[in-house]
Amino acid sequence: MRILGSYSISPQLFLHQKEETVINYHTPKNILLCSEPDLKAYIPMNQLRRMGKAVRIGTACSLILRDRITQDHQPDAIIIATANGGLEDCVKFLKQIVTFGDASLTPTNFVQSTPNAVAGNIGLSDRNHAFNITHVNNSFSFVDALRNAQLLIEKDETQQILIGSVEEVSDFNYNINELRDYYKKDSIYSLDLFNTSSDGTICGEGAFSMYVDGQKTQGPKIIGFGTLLNDNPNKINAWLTDLLEEHKINQDDVQQLMLGYSGDQRHDHFYDLVQDMIPSANTYGFKNLFGEFPTVIALALDYSIYLLKKGKPVQETEIRINHRNTNGITLIYNHYNGVEHSVILLKN
Amino acid sequence: MEKKLDSSANEVFVAGIGIITSIGNDLDTCRQHLTSGQSGLSAFDNIDQIEGIGDIVTGQIKSSTAQLAKVLGNLPNTYTRTDLLAIYAFQEAIKDAGLSEQDLTSKRTAFLSACTVGGMSKSRNLYHDSIANSNPTEYLNSYSASVHLHKIVIEHGITGPTSVINTACSSSANAILLGGELIRNGQVDLAIVGGVDALSEFTVRGFNSLGIMSDVLCQPFDQNRKGLNLGEGAAFLVLSKQKPSIEKHGQLLGWANVNDSFHNSSLNEDGSGILRCLTAALDCAQLSSKDITSINAHGTATPNNDLAEITALAQLFSDHPVDFYSTKSFTGHTLGAAGAIEAVFSLLALNYEEVYPSLHISTPLTKAHLTPNLEYKKARQKAIMSNSFGFNGNCTTLIFGQ
Numbered sequence: 030m031r032i033l034g035s036y037s038i039s040p041q042l043f044l045h046q047k048e049e050t051v052i053n054y055h056t057p058k059n060i061l062l063c064s065e066p067d068l069k070a071y072i073p074m075n076q077l078r079r080m081g082k083a084v085r086i087g088t089a090c091s092l093i094l095r096d097r098i099t100q101d102h103q104p105d106a107i108i109i110a111t112a113n114g115g116l117e118d119c120v121k122f123l124k125q126i127v128t129f130g131d132a133s134l135t136p137t138n139f140v141q142s143t144p145n146a147v148a149g150n151i152g153l154s155d156r157n158h159a160f161n162i163t164h165v166n167n168s169f170s171f172v173d174a175l176r177n178a179q180l181l182i183e184k185d186e187t188q189q190i191l192i193g194s195v196e197e198v199s200d201f202n203y204n205i206n207e208l209r210d211y212y213k214k215d216s217i218y219s220l221d222l223f224n225t226s227s228d229g230t231i232c233g234e235g236a237f238s239m240y241v242d243g244q245k246t247q248g249p250k251i252i253g254f255g256t257l258l259n260d261n262p263n264k265i266n267a268w269l270t271d272l273l274e275e276h277k278i279n280q281d282d283v284q285q286l287m288l289g290y291s292g293d294q295r296h297d298h299f300y301d302l303v304q305d306m307i308p309s310a311n312t313y314g315f316k317n318l319f320g321e322f323p324t325v326i327a328l329a330l331d332y333s334i335y336l337l338k339k340g341k342p343v344q345e346t347e348i349r350i351n352h353r354n355t356n357g358i359t360l361i362y363n364h365y366n367g368v369e370h371s372v373i374l375l376k377n
Numbered sequence: 378m379e380k381k382l383d384s385s386a387n388e389v390f391v392a393g394i395g396i397i398t399s400i401g402n403d404l405d406t407c408r409q410h411l412t413s414g415q416s417g418l419s420a421f422d423n424i425d426q427i428e429g430i431g432d433i434v435t436g437q438i439k440s441s442t443a444q445l446a447k448v449l450g451n452l453p454n455t456y457t458r459t460d461l462l463a464i465y466a467f468q469e470a471i472k473d474a475g476l477s478e479q480d481l482t483s484k485r486t487a488f489l490s491a492c493t494v495g496g497m498s499k500s501r502n503l504y505h506d507s508i509a510n511s512n513p514t515e516y517l518n519s520y521s522a523s524v525h526l527h528k529i530v531i532e533h534g535i536t537g538p539t540s541v542i543n544t545a546c547s548s549s550a551n552a553i554l555l556g557g558e559l560i561r562n563g564q565v566d567l568a569i570v571g572g573v574d575a576l577s578e579f580t581v582r583g584f585n586s587l588g589i590m591s592d593v594l595c596q597p598f599d600q601n602r603k604g605l606n607l608g609e610g611a612a613f614l615v616l617s618k619q620k621p622s623i624e625k626h627g628q629l630l631g632w633a634n635v636n637d638s639f640h641n642s643s644l645n646e647d648g649s650g651i652l653r654c655l656t657a658a659l660d661c662a663q664l665s666s667k668d669i670t671s672i673n674a675h676g677t678a679t680p681n682n683d684l685a686e687i688t689a690l691a692q693l694f695s696d697h698p699v700d701f702y703s704t705k706s707f708t709g710h711t712l713g714a715a716g717a718i719e720a721v722f723s724l725l726a727l728n729y730e731e732v733y734p735s736l737h738i739s740t741p742l743t744k745a746h747l748t749p750n751l752e753y754k755k756a757r758q759k760a761i762m763s764n765s766f767g768f769n770g771n772c773t774t775l776i777f778g779q
Binding site for chain 2: 144
C-alpha cells in the first residue's frame with residue numbers, strides 16, 4: 030500500500046510545523062510533551078474543552094491531514110491504533126469513584142476514556158459511516174492497524190484508508206512505568222539520549238495519521254510488516270530474515286535502518302543485533318526526538334517518510350553513516366520491554 | 378504475507394467454540410438455560426470483595442477469581458479475572474476444535490481477541506499504582522487490554538497474526554469479522570476469534586454515571602425498560618477455511634462494520650445507521666432479508682438502544698415478520714465479550730433449530746409487525762443475524778448459517 034500523505038502531532042515541530050527546528054528537551058522527569066498546533070480551525074471550541082489530550086490530538090491529527098491532502102474526500106475506512114487511549118480521563122474517573130463514593134459521578138471522563146473515542150470522533154466529525162475500528166494490542170497496535178488496512182485494500186484497491194495512532198502521557202502511565210523502573214533517574218537532555226549508558230529511557234507521546242491506498246504509483250510504499258512476541262534475542266535474526274525473504278528483499282537492499290534505541294542499557298542490545306545483521310545500511314534513531322511510548326513506531330514511520338522526502342536527516346539521529354543516499358528500503362524496527370517486537374518495511 | 382488462492386475460499390466454517398458466562402461454562406449448560414428461560418442475572422455477590430460495586434443486579438460468573446485460577450492450574454495472583462476468563466474460554470475452544478500444537482504454532486493461524494476493561498478489573502489497584510510513588514501492587518504489568526492475549530500467545534507459541542480490538546460493546550464482533558476477512562482473503566487457514574470482559578468497579582460506576590443501568594432485572598424490548606445490567610464472560614470461536622470433519626457449528630456467512638456517526642454514547646433513533654449495517658452484512662453474505670430466520674439483537678435494554686434497533690429492524694423487515702430476542706436478558710451486557718457470546722448463542726439456535734426468549738418483558742416494545750419473542754420455540758433456521766453496537770457509533774453485524 031502507498032502512503033498518500035502523513036501528519037503527526039509530536040514533541041517535534043520540524044516534521045510538519047516548523048522546519049529546521051529540532052527541540053532538545055530538558056525536563057525534571059524526562060517527559061517530552063506534544064507541541065499542539067492551533068486546533069480551533071478543526072474542532073469546535075465547546076468540544077475541544079471536553080476532550081482529553083489523546084482524543085484531542087488523535088482526532089485533530091486526522092482532520093488536519095484530511096484538510097491538507099484530500100480536501101473533501103472522506104476516508105473509506107478509519108483504523109486507529111492505541112495501547113491505552115485516554116488514560117488521563119480514565120484516572121480522573123477512578124479519582125471521582127474514590128473521592129465521591131456512592132454519589133453520582135459525571136460521565137464525561139468515562140466516555141472520553143474509551144480507546145475507540147478517537148476513531149469515533151473522527152467518524153462523527155464527518156458524519157462518516159465507513160468501517161471504523163480501534164486496535165489496542167499494546168505496542169503491536171500500529172502494525173495490527175497496517176495489517177487491517179492491507180486486508181481491506183486487497184479486497185478493494187481503490188479504497189483510501191485512514192490509519193492513525195495516538196498515545197498520551199498521563200499520571201497513569203508515567204507513574205506505573207516509573208514504578209517499573211522504566212525511566213532514567215537523572216534528568217538528561219533528550220538529544221543526548223544515545224550517549225547515555227544507564228537503566229531507563231525518556232517518556233514521550235504523540236499522534237500520527239496517514240492515508241493509504243492500493244492503486245497510487247508514486248510515493249513511499251509500505252511493503253511489509255510483522256510482529257513477534259518473544260524475549261529471546263536469538264529469535265530476532267531469523268524473524269527478520271524470514272520477513273525479508275518473504276518479500277524477496279536482499280539485506281543489501283535495506284539502505285536505512287530506523288531503530289528504536291532508547292538509551293536503556295538493559296534493552297538496546299536488540300538494536301545492536303539488527304545493525305550487525307545489516308552492516309551496509311545507515312542507522313538512525315528516533316527516540317531522542319519523540320521519547321518512548323507504546324505506539325512510537327508510528328512516529329518512526331513519519332520520520333522515515335520525512336527522511337525519504339528531504340534526503341537529509343536530523344544530525345542528532347545519525348547512529349551509523351555508511352553512505353549518503355537516503356533511497357532504497359527502510360527497515361523500521363522497534364521493541365517494547367524487550368518482548369514486543371515490531372517491524373515495518375518502507376520503500377521509496 | 379503469503380496468500381493462497383482458492384476458488385472455494387469464500388467459506389468460513391466454525392470448527393470450535395469455548396464459552397464461559399453467568400449461564401454456564403460450557404455449551405450444554407448455556408443452552409439449558411436458554412431453552413428453559415433461566416436467567417443468569419441476580420443480585421451481585423461480592424465473592425472477590427471488590428470495593429464499590431454495591432447492591433446491583435449483574436450477570437456474574439459464580440466462581441471467585443481464586444477459584445478460577447485454581448481450576449486453570451494454580452495460576453499466580455498476577456492473572457486478573459479478565460485473563461482467567463479468557464484463558465478458560467480459549468482452552469475450551471481449541472479443545473472443541475481439536476487443534477494440535479502444530480495448528481496453534483502455525484503462521485497461518487491467527488488469534489484475534491477483544492477487550493474493553495482488561496486489567497482495569499483491578500480498578501482500585503490501578504488507581505493506587507497510577508498515583509503512587511512507591512509500594513506498587515503486584516498488578517503493575519497486568520492492566521493493559523492486551524495482557525490476556527499476550528499470556529495466551531506465549532503459553533501456546535502462537536506465531537500468526539494477532540490483535541486486540543476495542544470498539545466498546547461491539548469489540549468481539551469485530552474480532553470475529555477480522556478473522557472472517559483473514560480467512561476469506563486467504564491469509565490464514567485458522568482464526569481463533571472472540572473476546573473477554575470481567576465485571577469491574579470502573580465499568581459499573583461508568584455506566585451508572587450515564588444513568589443507563591437498571592436497578593432491577595433488565596428488560597430488553599419492554600416498553601418500560603429501565604436500562605442494562607452488566608455481566609461478564611468470555612467466548613472464542615475457531616474459524617476455519619477447511620470444512621471440519623464433523624460439521625457441528627455452522628458457518629460465518631457475512632459481516633459488516635458501519636459507523637452510526639451520530640453521537641458518542643447513543644445511537645440514532647431513526648435507525649438509519651443500524652439499517653446501513655444490517656444491509657451491508659446481508660450484501661456481504663449475499664443474502665436478502667427474507668433469508669434471515671431470526672435475530673440475536675444487541676438489545677441492551679437501554680431506552681435508546683432498543684428503540685433505535687427495533688426501528689432499523691422494522692425498516693429492513695418491512696414486509697415479513699422475523700423472530701428477534703436479546704440474550705442479554707440471560708447474561709447481562711458483557712461489553713467486549715458480548716459480540717462473541719451472542720455469536721455462540723446464535724450458532725446454538727441455528728444448530729438446534731430454535732428461537733430463544735427475551736426474558737422479563739411485561740409490555741413488549743413493538744414496531745410495525747415486529748414484536749420480541751417471549752417464549753422458547755422450535756423453528757427452522759436458515760440464517761441468523763447477531764447485532765452488536767458500541768459507544769462511538771461502532772455497529773457490527775454478523776450472519777451465521779449452515
